[in-house]
Amino acid sequence: LARGIQHTAVRQAHRKYEPNFHDKYGNLVLLGGTAIFTTVWGYVLTQLGIEWGLSPVGRITPREWRE
Amino acid sequence: MLASRAFSLVGRRSICTSLCLRAHGHAGVVKAEDFTLPAYVDRRDVPLPEVAFVRDLSAQQKALKEKEKASWTALSIDEKVELYRMKFNETYAEMNKGTNEWKTVLGGVLFFLGLTGIILIWQKHFMYGPIPHTFSEEWLSAQTKRMLDMRVNPVEGISSQWDFDKNEWKK
Numbered sequence: 001l002a003r004g005i006q007h008t009a010v011r012q013a014h015r016k017y018e019p020n021f022h023d024k025y026g027n028l029v030l031l032g033g034t035a036i037f038t039t040v041w042g043y044v045l046t047q048l049g050i051e052w053g054l055s056p057v058g059r060i061t062p063r064e065w066r067e
Numbered sequence: 068m069l070a071s072r073a074f075s076l077v078g079r080r081s082i083c084t085s086l087c088l089r090a091h092g093h094a095g096v097v098k099a100e101d102f103t104l105p106a107y108v109d110r111r112d113v114p115l116p117e118v119a120f121v122r123d124l125s126a127q128q129k130a131l132k133e134k135e136k137a138s139w140t141a142l143s144i145d146e147k148v149e150l151y152r153m154k155f156n157e158t159y160a161e162m163n164k165g166t167n168e169w170k171t172v173l174g175g176v177l178f179f180l181g182l183t184g185i186i187l188i189w190q191k192h193f194m195y196g197p198i199p200h201t202f203s204e205e206w207l208s209a210q211t212k213r214m215l216d217m218r219v220n221p222v223e224g225i226s227s228q229w230d231f232d233k234n235e236w237k238k
Contacts, residue, residue: 026170033174033181040184048191051198057228058236062212063205 109157121153128153 044050105117124132128149134142135150142150200206211225218226230237 020166022167022171026167026174029174029178030170031174033177036181037177037184040181040188044184044187048188049198050187050191050195051202055225056207056211057225060204060207060211062215062229063208065209065213 107156109155109162111159111162116155119154120156124153 045052107116107118107120109116121128131146131149131153134146139147201210215226215229215231220226228237229235
């Protein structure tokens with residue numbers, strides 16, 4: 001039985017499948033999508049000048065307001 | 068995945084050699100009448116499908132089927148594999164094999180989310196007006212002090228986050 005397993009394992013290793021779209025381009029699509037996402041949203045969140053309305057807690061130093 | 072590989076190594080089914088590539092089951096067009104007949108299916112929960120995979124046997128395959136009626140010890144390994152491939156399309160290992168589809172899916176999702184961000188850029192550039200002056204640093208700092216002086220939301224809100232003794236935000 002042990003030899004049969006070894007034989008089978010060798011034969012299985014020889015089997016080759018035609019690569020599909022995901023095999024050929026999956027990594028490219030994944031990395032490209034991640035790159036586009038991070039650059040666009042990095043820009044939107046920091047450089048574009050949108051007011052996000054973040055909490056003043058820990059961020060704003062209170063200043064005297066009475067005239 | 069390890070379990071299915073172990074099963075395919077020890078179990079009855081094994082991967083076929085190049086000999087078996089010839090005999091294929093249903094190629095190309097399916098006629099309307101075929102939908103009334105029992106069908107072959109590769110499913111984990113259907114170990115013995117209703118029909119064999121290869122429907123129309125070649126002369127060589129028919130001869131092999133005849134040989135199968137005699138003692139199985141007379142069959143070579145390749146003949147056994149050929150008989151297996153006539154009866155089944157994929158092995159369990161082949162059926163269960165994962166794909167790289169998730170990369171395409173995730174990459175596509177992130178790409179279209181990126182397009183959404185580009186829509187935001189367009190909006191900011193062409194659509195939004197100037198930011199109100201009440202969001203400037205001077206205004207916000209005065210506003211914040213006034214809220215704290217009034218003790219706005221002292222229980223769980225902004226005033227609860229300010230340390231009135233040390234005059235700083237709580238850590």
